[in-house]
Each structure stands twice: as structure tokens, then as C-alpha cells.
Amino acid sequence: MRGRITHDTSPDRSARKDYWGVVLDSRTPRQLGRFYADLLEWEIANDDEDWVTLSAPDGVAYLAFHLNAQHIAPVWPSTLFQPQQQLHLDFEVEDLEAAVAHAVELGATPAEFQPQDTVRVMLDPDGHPFCLYA
Numbered sequence: 760m761r762g763r764i765t766h767d768t769s770p771d772r773s774a775r776k777d778y779w780g781v782v783l784d785s786r787t788p789r790q791l792g793r794f795y796a797d798l799l800e801w802e803i804a805n806d807d808e809d810w811v812t813l814s815a816p817d818g819v820a821y822l823a824f825h826l827n828a829q830h831i832a833p834v835w836p837s838t839l840f841q842p843q844q845q846l847h848l849d850f851e852v853e854d855l856e857a858a859v860a861h862a863v864e865l866g867a868t869p870a871e872f873q874p875q876d877t878v879r880v881m882l883d884p885d886g887h888p889f890c891l892y893a
Contacts, residue, residue, distance in 0.1 A: 780812075780821035781848065785885050788824035794884050795822055797865050799850070822848075832886020835870050847880075848889040855879060855893040862891065 785791040792811030796803050801822070805812035809826035833844040852858035859869065859879050870880040870888065878892040 778819045778821060780823055781846070782823040782825055783885070783887055784827035784830040785824045786826070786828060786830050787885070788826050791824045791883065791885050794866055795824075798862055798867070830885065832882075833888065835880060835882065835888045836872050836874075844888050847887070850889065850891050852891050852893055855891060858891045 783791065788809060788811045789806065792803060792806065792813060795801070796813050799813070799815075799822075801813040801815055803811060804814040804821070805823075810823065812821055812823040814821055831842045834841040835844060837843045850858070855877065859881070862881050863869070866884045867881045867889075870882055873880055875892075878890050881889050881891060883889060
């Protein structure tokens with residue numbers, strides 16, 4: 760991701776056995792997977808019609824997307840009787856303005872409500888909130 764710090768990729772992550780990850784619902788997991796792969800500059804490790812997994816270049820985290828044909832985008836900020844977010848992703852960046860511009864270029868939308876000066880709440884192409892922060 761433009762504006763993001765990168766780290767050394769040692770030790771070999773393929774030898775690790777303590778992976779953990781986050782999985783997001785999507786009506787279009789391949790499209791959403793490509794969005795986050797481009798945003799984060801992560802490799803697509805699995806690309807099936809109903810399941811896409813991204814591998815981080817370092818560490819043991821992964822981000823995945825699975826097909827949920829009934830997915831409804833959450834409302835941000837949350838309100839009663841509307842679909843509410845169950846989680847959101849946070850990404851630390853060095854250059855907030857550059858990171859926001861990059862996310863928008865890839866298809867994200869800045870949320871109307873921005874609660875902090877050093878954080879930008881963004882909505883991915885499926886409407887999931889994620890935050891970029893400096």
C-alpha cells in the first residue's frame with residue numbers, strides 16, 4: 760500500500776504453523792480480493808470462485824473473502840435497525856493523504872463521517888469499513 764511501512768520478510772513464513780486471519784463476506788469475493796491485494800500489495804494465495812485468500816508478505820496473518828450471496832453492506836456509523844459492522848480493518852500508514860488517494864484510485868470511498876483527524880474511515884467496494892491511520 761502506498762504510504763505504508765514494509766518490513767523484512769525473514770524468517771520464512773512457509774515454515775510457520777501459527778497462521779491467523781480475518782474472513783470477510785462478499786457477493787464478489789474475487790473482486791474484493793483483488794481490491795485488497797492491490798491496496799496492500801499482498802499476494803493472492805488462493806483464487807477460487809467462492810473463496811479468495813491473500814498472504815501478507817511478512818508475519819503469519821492472512822485476509823480472506825468468501826462468497827455470501829446475501830451480504831448486505833454495513834452502515835457507517837452504525838444506526839439502529841440497519842446492518843451493523845461486525846468488524847473493521849485498520850492499516851497504519853506513514854502518509855495518510857497518499858494512502859487515501861491510493862485506496863480511492865482502487866475503488867474505495869471515504870466515509871462521510873470522519874471521527875478523527877489522523878484516521879480516515881474508508882469503505883471498500885463491498886461497503887466494509889476499514890481505517891487508514893497515521
